[in-house]
Amino acid sequence: MSEPSYPEDLLYHPEHDWARIDGSEATLGITWYAQDSLGEVVFFDGPQPGDTISKDSPYAEVESVKAVSDVIAPLSGEVIEVNPDLADAPEAVNADPYGTGWMVRIRIADPAEAEALMDAAAYRASLEA
Amino acid sequence: MAGYSPLTDSDREAMLGALGLDSVDQLFETVPEQVRLDRPLDLAPGAPENEVFDRMSELASRNRDPEADPCFLGAGMYDHYVPAIVDAITSRSEFLTPYTPYQPEVSQGGLQVMFEFQTAMSELTGLPVSNAGLYEGASAAAAAAYMAIGATGRHRLIVSRGLHPHAREALATHAVGFGCEIEEVGLAGGLTDPDDLARALDDETAVVFLQNPNFLGSVEDLAGLSEVAHARGALVAASVDPVTLGILESPGKCGVDIAFGEGQALGNRLDFGGPSFAFFCAGEEHLRRMPGRIAGETTDVDGRRGFVLALQTREQHIRREKATSNICTSQALNALAGMIHLAWLGKQGLVELGALLARRTAFARDQISAIEGFEPLHDAPVVREFAVRSTAVPVEMLRVGGDQAGRPLAVYPLARDLPEFGDSFLVAITEQRSIDDIHWLVDSLRESASGARPSFNGNRIGTTDAEPRKAA
Amino acid sequence: MTEGSEVVPGTTPETALETPQQADRARTIFEKSVPGRRAARLAEAGIEERPLDELIPADLLRDEPPGLPEVSEPEIVRHYNRLSRRNFDLDTGFYPLGSCTMKYNPRLNERVAALPSFSRLHPATNPEDAQGALELMFLLQEALSEICGLPHVSLQPSAGSQGELAGLLLTRAWQADKGRNPTKVLTPDTAHGTNPASVAMAGYEAVKVATNPSGGVDLDDLRSKLDGDVACLMLTNPNTLGLFDPNISEIAGLVHDEGGLLYYDGANLNAIMGLARPGDMGFDIVHVNLHKSFSQPHGGGGPGAGPIAVSETVEPFLPRPQVVRRPGSAGVPEFDLDFDRPKSIGRMRGFQGNFGVFVRSFAYILSLGGDGLREASEGAVLNANYLRKRLSEGRAGRYLPIGFDQPCMHEFVLSGGPMKKELGLKTLDLAKRILDFGFHPPTVYFPQLVEEALMIEPVETESRETLDSFADAIEQILEEAERDPEIAMGAPYTTPVRRLDEVGATRNPVLREAA
Known part of the structure; x- marks a missing residue:
């Protein structure tokens, strides 16, 4: 998508990652800003189901032609599912970062961690700062 | 001023004028006084081209003429004939003088050569992914170790004593940095001992290093050894001799995970040890852990076919401390020489060359074994090199020539690298070693062992690259 | 190039004639293979030709020979000569690639490295x-x-x-x-x-x-x-x-x-x-x-x-x-x-x-001597400062300011930041347009510390005229971009291929000719 967007129903991490919380589970991905700075994503190197990821630490890598970025976990938890489509079509991260470009689904380890994340307005403000 | 600079005094004056300066010294004012060199370098003054040529020729002449005696030295580098077209093509400015192809639009020649080279190496090794070349054979083993450690998360290397001693030593040097330990597996009957290998393997073993033909020239059972290694989840890395791959089963088909090797025998001269190139191939699953440059096919905005450096995120300039390697040269010119040589040999020629070497090597081994005082170190099959035990005289006493002390016989003593075979030496055969040459070696060995030494008086015409030797 | 012309003749999208190099469709040596063709002729063994499997057990031998090309010698020479023309090289043009020291490679060094007593x-x-x-x-x-x-x-x-x-x-x-x-x-x-x-x-x-x-x-x-x-x-x-x-x-x-x-x-x-x-x-x-x-x-x-x-x-x-x-x-x-x-x-x-490299470098040191090495360094620093000065003037000075404004040593770094902001041209676009002017571009996007970096190292073996013509080309490209930045954004036009799809090459890597 070519226009910046930051959906209201998500929570944001300052390292440009989002979390969509659904009960005890959360879906994670990177923001429009992150995919735009990275350029066309050519490869996604994710964790395995069953891996434990921790808040503020890298859990995956995304590559463009001439850059590699760590993807930082906004929340801690156990990986339940890794987006299977990103192996063959990593461009989904550019085309639809909040939809088909999602990265992993986790079982949340500590619901209280979500309190430290930003809402859309706060994240948008942080980008303009 | 000489030194290949076009700047004249008046150029300098005008350029300094543009900068508002009077002297070149002012350009160096940021260099603090205390670290400036306050005297001229203690080197001879510059010299005209003809004098430099004479001085270099004089140094060269202090080597014994490498063409005077037949050379049976091998041990990883071989005196093969280099076809004339290799020189003609590699000396072209367009291949000799560019940098790494960072601007693909003006580097299609070099990039396509890389792509062709990768195809050729992939065909030789039977493995789908090849890079565009590494420094040389021994350090390529270290690159394979780094890759295997990353792929398996394990930190133990097992190394056959059939691996080239320089590769074994380079692995030991690098292992200190990689934080891994090395265990060696011995040879039995000239071949890597599969039982010894099975005993050495454990669940921490990242990779087993083999060589085929091994350092003693023996053809290993790569498939059988790979099976033993894979049973414990270890990868197999094999150093292979490309010239033998026209006739020997491909490492890929034998289950080898990483095939690499010294490429000098393809299109590169001996040059007292370098520069040459290494090739490095692996299975698809290791694509993103490959070291070095790789070219990939693509199209331009008008739909024309073209080539670019692919998968650059593996490399040091992007991934920095997490890079798959620090290597940023592919030995492009040497790899080009190798590619031309392979195209020149062609599909049939490489097979014929392998067969020619195998037959002459078998002949040489039989002839030498028939001399009193010499016997084969082992009976394993060989292709282009073999080990001989000298039972009558120490290996260092094997000399030729009519003068007082004679001169060293050009064979490779094993004492330094494999003390367990201290009484043995290697004999290497190339297509430039004729049946006459082999007879000369046999005579020299016989005389050496009996105390009298012959001098070579056969017809040596045609052992230079310029004049191919006629068939004997 | 004609004075006052808008762009280099024959290099606009409108004059879309293919250069001979572009007309070459990059067929590989493998695609040129024809069964039965060959270049090398090998010697006879000179002894009885025993069957291979008598010498080496059959299960260690290969059933199928590797798929190397089958081509004649003239075809090999033509193939690689054509490929060579699809390369830019230092002998042909200015190569101010920062950090790479692209200085002239004396031919004497090639000659002495080839002396048989060294090379063999x-x-x-x-x-x-x-x-x-x-x-x-x-x-x-x-x-x-x-x-x-x-x-x-x-x-x-x-x-x-x-x-x-x-x-x-x-x-x-x-x-x-x-x-x-x-x-x-x-x-x-x-x-x-x-x-x-x-x-x-x-x-x-x-x-x-x-x-x-x-x-x-x-x-x-x-x-x-x-x-x-x-x-x-x-x-x-x-x-x-x-x-x-x-x-x-x-x-x-x-x-x-x-x-x-x-x-x-x-x-x-x-x-x-x-x-x-x-x-x-x-x-x-x-x-x-x-x-x-x-x-x-x-x-x-x-x-x-x-x-x-x-x-x-x-x-x-x-x-x-x-x-x-x-x-x-x-x-x-x-x-x-x-x-x-x-x-x-x-x-x-x-x-x-790499002994062959030692031979060349030692010959170089003998040719220059202690005094010549010093003069070479002085020349490299003078050339860099002169080009730095030339590029601090005119449009380059405005759109490509120097990262750290002080006398440099042998190289210097410009920032394409203002060019990107004011003209919409990235350093990459400038580099690609430089190719149409017959120069190799500087190192780009390094060091990362400088926005849209261009790292320029002109070396001592380049003449003042060459430095001037490079500075003139940069001025002309920037002037052209003020009128029509699209030209540089579409560059290069005259090279064997134009901009390549690196994203596609990495998403779906094709790393060898199909078997």
Whole structure:
């Protein structure tokens, strides 16, 4: 998508990652800003189901032609599912970062961690700062 | 001023004028006084081209003429004939003088050569992914170790004593940095001992290093050894001799995970040890852990076919401390020489060359074994090199020539690298070693062992690259 | 090109005639294969042709020969000659690639490297039969020692990056010998990517040191990161910005006081030969790129060589074998390979190193001499400053300001930031448009510290006219972009291929010709 967007129903991490919380589970991905700075994503190197990821630490890598970025976990938890489509079509991260470009689904380890994340307005403000 | 600079005094004056300066010294004012060199370098003054040529020729002449005696030295580098077209093509400015192809639009020649080279190496090794070349054979083993450690998360290397001693030593040097330990597996009957290998393997073993033909020239059972290694989840890395791959089963088909090797025998001269190139191939699953440059096919905005450096995120300039390697040269010119040589040999020629070497090597081994005082170190099959035990005289006493002390016989003593075979030496055969040459070696060995030494008086015409030797 | 014309003739999208190089559709040698064709004719064995499987068990032999091309010799020559015309090269045009020192490669050096007594000498030749080669290596060691201001040299490393790794393994051995096991290596944030990659391969953690506003090492940041856990600091001086760090002696003192070593990346040695020496600045280990300062041709990406020079206390750890000179006596060769080095880190590679590169570089040093090397460095610095001045004027000065505005050494870094903001042109677009003017572009997007960086190293073997024509071309491209930035954004037009789809090449890697 070519226009910046930051959906209201998500929570944001300052390292440009989002979390969509659904009960005890959360879906994670990177923001429009992150995919735009990275350029066309050519490869996604994710964790395995069953891996434990921790808040503020890298859990995956995304590559463009001439850059590699760590993807930082906004929340801690156990990986339940890794987006299977990103192996063959990593461009989904550019085309639809909040939809088909999602990265992993986790079982949340500590619901209280979500309190430290930003809402859309706060994240948008942080980008303009 | 000489030194290949076009700047004249008046150029300098005008350029300094543009900068508002009077002297070149002012350009160096940021260099603090205390670290400036306050005297001229203690080197001879510059010299005209003809004098430099004479001085270099004089140094060269202090080597014994490498063409005077037949050379049976091998041990990883071989005196093969280099076809004339290799020189003609590699000396072209367009291949000799560019940098790494960072601007693909003006580097299609070099990039396509890389792509062709990768195809050729992939065909030789039977493995789908090849890079565009590494420094040389021994350090390529270290690159394979780094890759295997990353792929398996394990930190133990097992190394056959059939691996080239320089590769074994380079692995030991690098292992200190990689934080891994090395265990060696011995040879039995000239071949890597599969039982010894099975005993050495454990669940921490990242990779087993083999060589085929091994350092003693023996053809290993790569498939059988790979099976033993894979049973414990270890990868197999094999150093292979490309010239033998026209006739020997491909490492890929034998289950080898990483095939690499010294490429000098393809299109590169001996040059007292370098520069040459290494090739490095692996299975698809290791694509993103490959070291070095790789070219990939693509199209331009008008739909024309073209080539670019692919998968650059593996490399040091992007991934920095997490890079798959620090290597940023592919030995492009040497790899080009190798590619031309392979195209020149062609599909049939490489097979014929392998067969020619195998037959002459078998002949040489039989002839030498028939001399009193010499016997084969082992009976394993060989292709282009073999080990001989000298039972009558120490290996260092094997000399030729009519003068007082004679001169060293050009064979490779094993004492330094494999003390367990201290009484043995290697004999290497190339297509430039004729049946006459082999007879000369046999005579020299016989005389050496009996105390009298012959001098070579056969017809040596045609052992230079310029004049191919006629068939004997 | 015609004065006042809008763009280089024949280079606009409207005049879409293909150049001969573009009309070539990049068929590979494999696609040109025809069964039965061949080039090589091999000798008969000269003995009974025994079946192969009598010599080698059939299960170790190959059923199918490798799929090499089947082509005649004239076709091979034509194929690679055509490919060669799809390359830009230094002999044909200006190549101001920053940090790469693209200086002229003298043809004399090729001639002497091809002397049969060098080129056909087997690396395992008994030293008594290789005295000339070993003497050459010994003399080159001595020359590099003098140029670097450090007493001992190993020629073994194959390239700068292997020299770096050797230097770091030397550091590890030196530290261990003192009973220390530090874990960190400091590199400036402007360092070339090989530095941190080599640090990791040597088992160290890479820690970045910040750059101060004048482009040198930030001393406060350095102090805050220096402790007993630092094995060494890796620097190049002049640094990646082309600036000489005037605090070098103080930096060396700080590092040495904490028990660390100072490592010099010799990538930028071409600025200071005969003028200042890394050893005199306090460096303990230096690698030299013979393919940069000492004229070995780059070959399209190798070969090169990366000898290392070290101080007295590091010498015992140098790689094995080392070329030595012994007192000549009967039966003992004067020049020899010394394997008996108990503290050595061991081998980095096979045999003695890239001897053919040593021959070329030694011939270069003989040609220039001590005085000539100094003049070469002076010429490199003068050329860089002159071009820097030319590019500070006119449109270049406005759109491409210099990153750190002060006299430079052998190279300098411009920022394409204003060009991007005001003209919408990225540094990449400028680089691609430069190709249409027959120049190789500078290094782009490095160092990362400078926005939209262009790193320019004009070297001493280029004439004033060439520098002027390059500056004129930049002016013309910027002037063109003021009117129509789309032209540069679509460039290049005249090259064998135009902009390539790198995204596609990486998403779906095709790395070999289909079988």
